[in-house]
Amino acid sequence: MSSTTRPPEPMEPSAASDGREGAEETTDGPDGRSRLVAALRPRATRSQLAAGMLCLLLGLGLVTTVRDQDSTDLSTLRQSDLITLLDSTSTRADRLQGEVAELARTRQELRAASGDSAAAREVARERLDVLGILAGTAPATGPGITLTLSGAGADADLMLSAVQELRDAGAEAISLGDVRVVASTYVVADPADPATSSAEPGDLSASAGSVVVDGAVVSAPFVFVAIGEPTTLASAMSFPGGVLATLSARGGTGGVEQEDAVEISAVREAVAPSELVPEDPGEGGAS
Amino acid sequence: MIAALGLLLGVTLGLVLTPAVPAVLAPYLPIAVVAALDAVFGGLRSLLDGIFDDKVFVVSFASNVLVAAVIVYLGDQLGVGAQLSTGVVVVLSIRIFANAAAIRRHLFKA
Numbered sequence: 001m002s003s004t005t006r007p008p009e010p011m012e013p014s015a016a017s018d019g020r021e022g023a024e025e026t027t028d029g030p031d032g033r034s035r036l037v038a039a040l041r042p043r044a045t046r047s048q049l050a051a052g053m054l055c056l057l058l059g060l061g062l063v064t065t066v067r068d069q070d071s072t073d074l075s076t077l078r079q080s081d082l083i084t085l086l087d088s089t090s091t092r093a094d095r096l097q098g099e100v101a102e103l104a105r106t107r108q109e110l111r112a113a114s115g116d117s118a119a120a121r122e123v124a125r126e127r128l129d130v131l132g133i134l135a136g137t138a139p140a141t142g143p144g145i146t147l148t149l150s151g152a153g154a155d156a157d158l159m160l161s162a163v164q165e166l167r168d169a170g171a172e173a174i175s176l177g178d179v180r181v182v183a184s185t186y187v188v189a190d191p192a193d194p195a196t197s198s199a200e201p202g203d204l205s206a207s208a209g210s211v212v213v214d215g216a217v218v219s220a221p222f223v224f225v226a227i228g229e230p231t232t233l234a235s236a237m238s239f240p241g242g243v244l245a246t247l248s249a250r251g252g253t254g255g256v257e258q259e260d261a262v263e264i265s266a267v268r269e270a271v272a273p274s275e276l277v278p279e280d281p282g283e284g285g286a287s
Numbered sequence: 288m289i290a291a292l293g294l295l296l297g298v299t300l301g302l303v304l305t306p307a308v309p310a311v312l313a314p315y316l317p318i319a320v321v322a323a324l325d326a327v328f329g330g331l332r333s334l335l336d337g338i339f340d341d342k343v344f345v346v347s348f349a350s351n352v353l354v355a356a357v358i359v360y361l362g363d364q365l366g367v368g369a370q371l372s373t374g375v376v377v378v379l380s381i382r383i384f385a386n387a388a389a390i391r392r393h394l395f396k397a
Contacts, residue, residue, distance in 0.1 A: 047341030059297025
């Protein structure tokens with residue numbers, strides 16, 4: 001190591017001189033700056049070219065990487081990332097599958113419910129028909145009986161008993177004479193009938209020539225037509241202590257005929273309620 | 288100066304050409320870039336220290352990039368790729384910070 005030749009055989013002049021200075025003064029600001037300024041001067045030296053080439057590579061890689069990150073592509077992910085992604089995706093798929101099942105179940109329920117409501121509508125329609133017959137607003141035909149009452153003891157009381165028995169026996173429609181018997185039907189003795197007006201009250205053997213049914217005069221013989229199960233209706237009339245037995249005990253005559261088809265053509269107009277307000281939850285209130 | 292020009296040229300080239308990264312190399316490119324950044328900062332520091340050597344710079348640049356890529360590749364093969372690449376990035380970041388601190392001391396004496 002000779003003291004005269006301070007530059008130790010430099011491979012490249014500038015780098016060697018820099019190295020020498022750096023070796024002498026390690027941390028010197030002005031020197032560092034001057035070295036930077038010196039390095040900034042463009043010289044086609046080997047070190048400058050090498051640094052330039054590598055920095056070019058760095059810039060290229062930097063930009064490419066940034067671009068690559070922008071366009072997220074599955075092919076650039078590594079295995080563990082892919083597994084994580086797959087995991088989360090399958091978890092999400094599971095959750096969505098469960099949601100699908102739940103929604104399908106809800107749909108099934110709603111569909112069944114709408115089917116139920118259709119069935120309920122059907123039932124309501126049938127009820128309307130039945131109630132129409134029961135309320136007497138519709139003519140009715142069907143199997144039933146014809147009950148004929150006449151003679152002594154065939155009074156309004158007996159008529160009411162007969163109606164009651166017929167209802168108990170399941171009669172779906174009843175007419176007395178030309179009058180349809182409904183829930184509000186009343187039967188009273190005809191005040192114009194000489195037989196009843198002359199008879200003592202409580203005289204069971206008194207024979208009624210006519211009664212008033214719902215304001216209409218019905219004359220003897222009193223003919224009931226009832227639609228229902230014929231056998232049941234007939235036996236309800238003829239059981240011991242029943243209508244026919246009572247009538248025959250009082251001295252009157254009566255008979256019941258079972259028929260496959262009887263017709264009740266007498267109808268009653270449906271009376272619109274004047275006081276009551278039907279409760280309809282669907283329409284708030286009646287106007 | 289030429290280095291700065293090269294960096295600029297590289298950025299421009301990347302923006303203009305938009306080179307496609309081969310799928311095999313794609314996971315290693317980010318790490319390689321960070322390693323190259325470390326090498327460049329180290330080179331700048333050595334320049335300011337006055338001990339810059341182009342051969343050392345080229346070799347350190349290449350070896351940094353290669354070693355970083357190999358470590359990540361090894362990590363991928365071992366199933367700890369994510370953790371190892373995080374570790375490599377941490378180490379390189381520390382080095383970059385240290386180099387940046389040295390450069391700062393040179394330029395601003397603070």
